[in-house]
Amino acid sequence: MTMDPPQGLLAIRHLSKTFTLPRSTRDVVTAAPLRRLHALRDVSLEIAPGEILGIVGESGCGKTTFGRCLAGLERPEAGELLWRGQPMLHTDNRARRARRIQMVFQDPYAALNPGMSLGTMLDEALLVHGIGTSAAERRDRVNALLEMVGLTPNLKDRLPHAISGGQRQRVCIARALAVEPELLIADEPVSALDASVQAQIINLLEDLRTKLNLALIFIAHDLNVVRHISDRIAVMYLGEVVETAPTEMLFARPEHPYTRGLLKAIPQPDPTKRTRVPSIEGEMPDPLNPPAGCALSTRCPLVLPDCRARHPSLVMGEDDHFVRCLNPAASTGFVFTSSSD
Amino acid sequence: MRRLVNDATRLRFARNRNLQFGLSMLAFLVLTSVAGSALVPFDPLDIDFGQALQQPGWPHLFGTDDLGRDVLARVVASAGVDMKVVSICVLLPFLIGSTIGLVSGYFGGWTDLIIMRFVDVLWAFPFYVLVISIVGALGPGTGNIYLAFSMVVWISFARIVRGEVLLARRLEYTQAVSVLGYSHARIMLRHVLPNVITPAIVFMMADVVLTILGVTSLGFLGLGIQPPTPEWGVMIAEGRNFIQDGWWISLFPGLAIVFVGITFSLIGDGLDDFLRPKP
Amino acid sequence: MSQPIIKVDELRVTFGHTPEAVTVVDGVSFEIGQGEVFGLVGESGSGKSVTCRSLIQLFGGARPSSVTGRILFDGQDLAQLSPADFVRIRGTSIAMIFQDPMTALNPTMRIGDQIQETLCRHDGLTPRQARLRAIDLLKAVGVTAPERRLDSYPHEFSGGMRQRVLIAIALACRPKLLIADEPTTALDVTVQDQILKLILRLRDETGMAVLFVTHDLGVVAQTCDRVGVMYAGRIMEMADTTQLFANPSHPYTRALLRALPAHGKRSGRLEPIGGAPPSLADPPTGCRFHPRCRNAVVDCTTVRPPLVTVAPGHSGACFRMGDVS
Numbered sequence: 001m002t003m004d005p006p007q008g009l010l011a012i013r014h015l016s017k018t019f020t021l022p023r024s025t026r027d028v029v030t031a032a033p034l035r036r037l038h039a040l041r042d043v044s045l046e047i048a049p050g051e052i053l054g055i056v057g058e059s060g061c062g063k064t065t066f067g068r069c070l071a072g073l074e075r076p077e078a079g080e081l082l083w084r085g086q087p088m089l090h091t092d093n094r095a096r097r098a099r100r101i102q103m104v105f106q107d108p109y110a111a112l113n114p115g116m117s118l119g120t121m122l123d124e125a126l127l128v129h130g131i132g133t134s135a136a137e138r139r140d141r142v143n144a145l146l147e148m149v150g151l152t153p154n155l156k157d158r159l160p161h162a163i164s165g166g167q168r169q170r171v172c173i174a175r176a177l178a179v180e181p182e183l184l185i186a187d188e189p190v191s192a193l194d195a196s197v198q199a200q201i202i203n204l205l206e207d208l209r210t211k212l213n214l215a216l217i218f219i220a221h222d223l224n225v226v227r228h229i230s231d232r233i234a235v236m237y238l239g240e241v242v243e244t245a246p247t248e249m250l251f252a253r254p255e256h257p258y259t260r261g262l263l264k265a266i267p268q269p270d271p272t273k274r275t276r277v278p279s280i281e282g283e284m285p286d287p288l289n290p291p292a293g294c295a296l297s298t299r300c301p302l303v304l305p306d307c308r309a310r311h312p313s314l315v316m317g318e319d320d321h322f323v324r325c326l327n328p329a330a331s332t333g334f335v336f337t338s339s340s341d
Numbered sequence: 342m343r344r345l346v347n348d349a350t351r352l353r354f355a356r357n358r359n360l361q362f363g364l365s366m367l368a369f370l371v372l373t374s375v376a377g378s379a380l381v382p383f384d385p386l387d388i389d390f391g392q393a394l395q396q397p398g399w400p401h402l403f404g405t406d407d408l409g410r411d412v413l414a415r416v417v418a419s420a421g422v423d424m425k426v427v428s429i430c431v432l433l434p435f436l437i438g439s440t441i442g443l444v445s446g447y448f449g450g451w452t453d454l455i456i457m458r459f460v461d462v463l464w465a466f467p468f469y470v471l472v473i474s475i476v477g478a479l480g481p482g483t484g485n486i487y488l489a490f491s492m493v494v495w496i497s498f499a500r501i502v503r504g505e506v507l508l509a510r511r512l513e514y515t516q517a518v519s520v521l522g523y524s525h526a527r528i529m530l531r532h533v534l535p536n537v538i539t540p541a542i543v544f545m546m547a548d549v550v551l552t553i554l555g556v557t558s559l560g561f562l563g564l565g566i567q568p569p570t571p572e573w574g575v576m577i578a579e580g581r582n583f584i585q586d587g588w589w590i591s592l593f594p595g596l597a598i599v600f601v602g603i604t605f606s607l608i609g610d611g612l613d614d615f616l617r618p619k620p
Numbered sequence: 621m622s623q624p625i626i627k628v629d630e631l632r633v634t635f636g637h638t639p640e641a642v643t644v645v646d647g648v649s650f651e652i653g654q655g656e657v658f659g660l661v662g663e664s665g666s667g668k669s670v671t672c673r674s675l676i677q678l679f680g681g682a683r684p685s686s687v688t689g690r691i692l693f694d695g696q697d698l699a700q701l702s703p704a705d706f707v708r709i710r711g712t713s714i715a716m717i718f719q720d721p722m723t724a725l726n727p728t729m730r731i732g733d734q735i736q737e738t739l740c741r742h743d744g745l746t747p748r749q750a751r752l753r754a755i756d757l758l759k760a761v762g763v764t765a766p767e768r769r770l771d772s773y774p775h776e777f778s779g780g781m782r783q784r785v786l787i788a789i790a791l792a793c794r795p796k797l798l799i800a801d802e803p804t805t806a807l808d809v810t811v812q813d814q815i816l817k818l819i820l821r822l823r824d825e826t827g828m829a830v831l832f833v834t835h836d837l838g839v840v841a842q843t844c845d846r847v848g849v850m851y852a853g854r855i856m857e858m859a860d861t862t863q864l865f866a867n868p869s870h871p872y873t874r875a876l877l878r879a880l881p882a883h884g885k886r887s888g889r890l891e892p893i894g895g896a897p898p899s900l901a902d903p904p905t906g907c908r909f910h911p912r913c914r915n916a917v918v919d920c921t922t923v924r925p926p927l928v929t930v931a932p933g934h935s936g937a938c939f940r941m942g943d944v945s
Contacts, residue, residue, distance in 0.1 A: 098522025
């Protein structure tokens with residue numbers, strides 16, 4: 001992929017992350033080789049201010065590790081992050097990174113300190129970062145934050161267990177936004193919520209993007225949700241980005257066989273469009289022991305002999321559409337059975 | 342304003358018989374150690390050979406020992422002495438162990454590895470053997486007792502707290518505050534510690550039972566608090582020569598130890614139910 | 621509909637005792653025909669899982685304090701059965717698969733032994749016959765190289781493969797009814813797709829009925845013949861799947877479908893349902909959906925709306941069925 005000078009908010013260049021699995025005494029004694037899990041393999045992406053980038057993939061594809069590397073929770077061993085063109089290192093000041101990038105987690109039940117009232121939690125974020133000079137000013141800001149995420153300020157004295165799951169996710173968002181970040185990473189922010197509540201949170205995130213010009217990296221396995229909210233989508237498989245494209249283009253002309261399988265596998269809420277054959281057979285290979293060639297070569301219905309030998313690189317096509325496949329032409333003639341026609 | 346005690350908490354306390362009994366017994370124990378001596382009309386150190394080896398009765402409710410000292414007065418006076426020593430012997434290791442466990446679990450890596458291997462080595466020795474050998478080497482005296490217990494017992498607290506910290510580290514709220522850029526000290530003290538300390542507090546109650554036995558055993562062996570200061574273990578040791586003619590000399594301090602043991606066992610069980618968040 | 625294999629009438633399940641009794645399933649009635657896939661769909665706390673567990677009296681952890689109502693299975697009233705008879709029914713005529721395929725398998729036993737155990741117990745096969753049959757079963761559920769896999773332990777399988785093994789165990793005794801409680805929720809999308817299609821294929825081959833419990837309307841649309849939509853312990857609407865999606869009549873069903881991103885146009889906003897599902901410890905009076913319903917009238921707050929038929933095979937519990945839009 002070509003490297004233009006970064007225009008955007010955050011440029012991610014060749015990010016890699018490997019986890020070394022713990023060794024048992026037996027491994028040490030027998031001098032077994034270290035087992036390395038390549039969670040992220042050479043991931044390069046960019047995000048512009050106010051853009052919503054969706055990351056989709058199945059469990060083990062590295063999408064969560066990707067988010068955690070950006071938020072500073074994991075230390076990538078290779079690659080760089082450019083914030084408005086300036087390198088951002090893992091060793092950088094944590095407080096400064098916090099003011100730029102914030103994160104919302106999957107489980108709103110686990111993401112709030114159970115012993116701390118909602119108001120105290122928000123006030124603490126302001127206090128630590130020196131936002132608001134007096135207690136009174138911070139109190140006003142806390143109220144404003146709660147209102148911004150659609151909660152009434154009188155919930156402030158509640159403890160997390162006394163509010164519903166949807167309200168908790170709103171509090172998590174308010175806490176992240178308290179420090180006025182420019183990029184919010186949302187890792188499966190709605191998958192733990194009921195369908196009726198999911199929509200509330202998705203609308204809230206869209207509103208906040210418009211109101212605050214907040215950039216959002218939306219990580220999820222639910223393609224329907226990601227399609228609804230994202231401007232651009234990156235599909236990940238086995239630690240790699242296999243395809244990225246603007247949302248509508250990805251759904252209209254998916255080129256990678258995996259993307260096509262994924263799109264067809266989403267159960268569409270429309271009983272008139274049923275298929276009887278699974279979209280893609282098999283399961284993701286063991287990440288400790290990835291295939292030599294293309295990561296999908298073990299499952300791909302269109303696999304060529306070359307695919308098992310050669311590792312494809314991410315190639316740019318028309319209109320900002322990147323695909324990592326040796327034989328993307330084979331993917332033509334795809335019909336996505338979506339109900340949004 | 343948030344109320345300090347809400348209805349649910351009150352209900353949980355009202356249903357917790359263990360905690361209620363335990364706390365009542367503790368109140369009795371504290372009152373006895375603070376004000377008990379004023380209520381007993383004898384001095385625990387007053388020797389009166391004319392009154393030696395009196396059976397329990399009036400005016401000596403618990404009888405007298407071989408030197409004519411009032412056993413009740415001595416048991417009550419010992420309560421103050423023993424409770425003070427035991428409290429310090431429990432609190433010091435609790436503070437040291439919890440701090441080490443917190444830091445070790447939070448930062449992980451090499452610090453954690455070294456501390457925990459050290460803990461494993463200490464763990465391999467029986468508790469009493471270590472305490473007795475340390476006091477034996479350093480000599481009797483309350484200062485050395487504190488030192489011995491602190492050196493041995495902290496590992497239990499460190500293990501408990503570290504385990505809880507490792508669990509809490511995996512929960513998303515500690516990661517969220519880390520992404521928020523809070524200082525490590527703030528995360529540890531405000532966000533991790535309050536959510537991990539409960540099991541250590543519950544264990545502390547069980548540790549009181551172990552420690553009262555430990556301290557009185559040291560007294561019994563002559564390694565603890567020295568005579569003539571009244572102390573339950575010392576009293577039992579003194580009474581052992583008169584077990585035929587003066588069984589009460591050893592019996593009542595023994596019962597006092599049992600009382601303390603039951604008190605803290607009940608509080609420990611009760612606290613476990615009370616503090617553990619409902620599933 | 622063909623002859624129903626199971627008929628549930630006014631099922632009511634309560635946990636705990638007064639004053640803290642919580643009625644989790646409140647008067648649920650439905651029937652499933654032979655070879656039919658019937659879906660129960662609802663959000664968390666709607667009582668869908670407890671409903672299906674009541675059918676085979678298999679409750680993890682807390683047991684309900686009372687279960688009332690009639691459950692007619694294949695002509696027998698399950699409530700009248702002795703515990704011993706029940707165990708027999710549970711193993712042979714009714715089978716169940718669960719959300720978490722890891723905890724449903726014994727981690728210390730080889731897969732083959734777990735399947736053969738079921739076969740030997742219920743069919744009286746010899747170990748040799750049982751092994752051959754186990755291989756057939758694994759083949760049927762799409763496990764590759766079943767001869768080799770028989771000797772593996774559960775942890776050597778992926779989540780999707782474990783669910784296949786559970787299905788194989790469930791099918792071992794040729795059940796007349798398979799209860800599937802969120803069987804694909806813990807799986808990835810492409811694997812979910814495979815498992816759903818496997819269940820449908822096995823239904824076609826064996827003619828068993830399936831009670832399919834899920835929270836995902838997409839899964840319902842792709843899998844079920846008929847659906848009951850549950851909310852706060854009651855069935856709100858019941859219809860053929862095509863009918864339900866084409867012509868949802870209950871305000872809750874409508875709202876639920878509108879809240880789905882797939883139905884909204886890319887640029888359009890989603891229409892969430894305000895508020896949150898009610899607490900069953902203190903449920904709303906009248907219709908349980910009325911506090912969140914845009915079409916509620918005065919009656920909705922006080923009187924429980926009965927399940928009325930609006931079209932053949934299509935019923936709903938709402939005073940304004942059909943006349944709201």
